[in-house]
Amino acid sequence: MSQEGFAEHLGIAPRTVTFWHQKPDTRPKSDVQQLLDTALDRASPQVKARFAEMTTPEPLDLPEGAAADAEVRLNSDPTIVAALDWLDKHARWEPGRARREVAARLVRLDVRDLHDRGVRRGRVNQRDTARALADYYGHATNGHGRYSARFGTGTEAATTVLTHPDWLDLDCPLLPRHDKLTLSGVTPADDLAMDEETAGRAAQRLAEALALGNRMVNMPLFRLLDVDVRKHAITGTVGVTSFVGYAVTMDLLEGELIDALTTGQPTSPGALPLRDAYLPSLSAVLDVSDRMCAGGTLALTAIARPADPFRGEADYLLLVQERSGHVINAARRLAVIPKGFHQPLTDFRVDAQVGATLRREMEEELFGREDIDNTVGEQRHADPMHPSRLSEPMRWLMGQPGRLRLECTGFGLNLVSGNFEFASLIVIEDEEFWTRYGGQVQANWEASRLRQYSSLDTDLLEELVNDAAWSNEGLFALLQGLRRLREIGGSRVDLPPIEWEIT
Template sequence: MSQHEGWTGRTASALQAAMRLTNEAFAEHLGIAVRTVAGWHQKPDLKPKSEMQQLLDTAHNQADAAVKARFDALTAEPKLDLPDGAAADAELRLSSDPNIVAALDWLDQHAGWEPGTARRDVAARLVRLDVRALQDRGVRRGRVNQRDTARALAEYYGATTTGHGRYAARFSSTTRASTTVFTHPDWLDLDCPLMPAHDRLKLSTVTPNDHQTMDEASAGHAAQRLAEALALGNRVVNMPLYRLLDVGVRKHALAGSVGVANFVGYVVTMDLLEGELVDALTTDRPIRPGALPLRDAYLPDLPSVLDVSDRMCAGGALALTAIARPADPFRGEADYLLLVQERSGHVINAARRLAVIPKGFHQPLTDYRADAQIGATLRREMEEELFGRDDIDNTVGDQRHADPMHPTRLSEPMRWLLAEPGRLRMECTGFGLNLVSGNFEFASLIVIEDEQFWTEFGGQVRANWEAANLRQFSSLDTDSLEELTNDVAWSNEGLFALLQGLRRLQQIGGNRVNLPTIEWETE
């Protein structure tokens, strides 16, 4: 590297981003402490000592041409002149956050831009952003409820003649819910145990190449999304994500195949559809083909929804959790505790909405083939979202354990649940494709059958950063549960999982459950 002023924290971080290495991997590559690398991110104007300068010189000189080209693009642009303190963090992330750099590279490649074009575009948009206006827009978006989106997408897509339809259910004579989850009678009431004999989603040996191209308008929307994420401090992590290629769902069995994609590709394409829809609703724009350009491009009709192999179809697993509790002199008879979360404003998916818990993207940890099972994601999400294990949260840190779900690493509550058969019951209750972003949704039910669990570990059940708060309900409190199903704050997939979970719990819960019959239909 030939620059008279030498290396700074900013340019060292830019080299790390160009090499696409985490803090730990970059420190290992240079042979230095991780805290030194972290210090460069925190103090971009810091000038490393002479021995560090030499290490960085060597790393740059030995890098291949592609790394050097990315480094030149990252360091060629002047610093952003943004108006407030949050902007300094945005500037640093734009230059040195490996996840943001990966998203910029993805955008350059798929938009057909020269390297560095996406960064310049996003930087220019950052300068023009009004953070208060974005926050006001967030408030307006929050006023669009689950029923609004269900009605709007019913209008956009119309009816189908394939036997599929939008999931709806009646909880009682007075409560009926319609959702955006596109499903089929054969995909519901699966009663499918999430164990290898029944949970047979497989990793494909060949994942189709990502040939998705973007026109200038779509690329502009993607760049705007990245600028807004930087301005608002949203987390963007380029984690591997399972992409659905084929699905074969039937009673007692999950089958099909998945490939692996990058999360940043989802963030700047399919995940934009919800924001476009909600913004149209807040401004009274028409909801019809031709009026929503991103939806028209990525998910224009119901055949494209069902054609999962020819598009980016990411998604996840979510479960209603029911924990057996003993009778209590204050609470009453033995029941199941049912948990519901209000999602944090910092999550990518279903922000500020009600959802069942756990809820997570279907993605691998370290064993890409074994982790393709839906049960693998739900067990991981239980550890992360219910039992407080942040070492398996790949939005917080890198995964460096060979087997993060090894019995010796499990939390105490999870270890207890898995110690004896019959303590933990996990079933898939339904499958559907969410019209909001085209995501696949595996609705499930987790039942902790042994009431001793609540006595010993109930005080350790807590949500992670993805939830703003937790709410609890009793399986015997019919009135509260009816009010809950009627709440317009639900995410569509969350309501789908809740209703299917309650329907199954009514069948297997015995005297711990007092619910009216829940009948589903497809619209």
């Protein structure tokens, strides 16, 4: 039938059918759905057969082997299935529609285009995002502002981390009497209002993850409900949410922003639909109790090394990672290491402490503990961080006071995705560690490579701070970590003054 003929057949206005043709993802109102159901029920067997054939998903047109893998994951991968269920529920779709939406998008994807887009995204640097979000949000009030810092006299760095003077230079040991983030008895529901636009973007994200073979696991995440951060103390409460909900909502904001920057599109309010829906203002950023606020901990790692006849005087080895393209967060960016989501393993109450995540990330990202990487396999141990299960380097560090220092150096809310960021410093004080275990320090799959710097090499560190490839949270943690290391590092450190500013 023509559009006019079909409208007459249903008894509705022709412009309604025209609108469906222009926007095929539109969900009709319930009374119109009933009209369509009746029309299909009264149709001839030939029409019904043709309709069934046209609405059956086509075989996935992906590179050899990828189609089968994507089809299997779409049907049996528990994370993808959980994400589809989550999307059906929060978009208020009938059960099964999310799967059809993802499958329809999957067959239209060209993996080469996705890789090309990844290259284009890689050309957008940290400074570009900082400028764009400064324009989008404008100036903060009540003492909050975006973190920036000056390294020495020549290098200035601005970030997208919204912070406050009380949240900086915390000098907060990550020990229970200072590290008092606690688990709430009840977590508010993730009551996100998803319209057709935001739900469609979520389905697109899942289709792209399947096409690219990205690693996703529906792990529990801590969701920040309230926080009070000040000198020597972290207090507040967290609830528990799911990774898939985060992955198809707040984590999409970065890609939307970067794609706008790569194509020269405006990034002002009203031009970024996802950001306008989920994080439209600085008051929304700060209101962590009323939105999904996931995040994590990341730390500058400084390892004491003895003097060496070839390298020179005793110093600290500083580690920086180049993030893999397969990670969900800060892909292909520079970051300190370790870096991870704040999330529980088995003891949700104890794991709510910031230091619990940081110690686990040390084991996973520095000392090769794959058994605590929940993207690799399920966690079956009652206590994965029991002393008997620790790696040999970690057991040595924990075996005697004074060998390991863990401190939180700053806190902020990242405007990129609304994440909370606990910037920290890990200092291995005993230089015997490097002699014993330096050869065992290695990154896991989340890093494509590691870089090492000396705390005595001021020129190279200034060049590092000036590198535009940083993630915003990584640069925040680096600068706060170097600032604190300058205070406590003694003769192992040769750093200029590092002065922060809230803008």
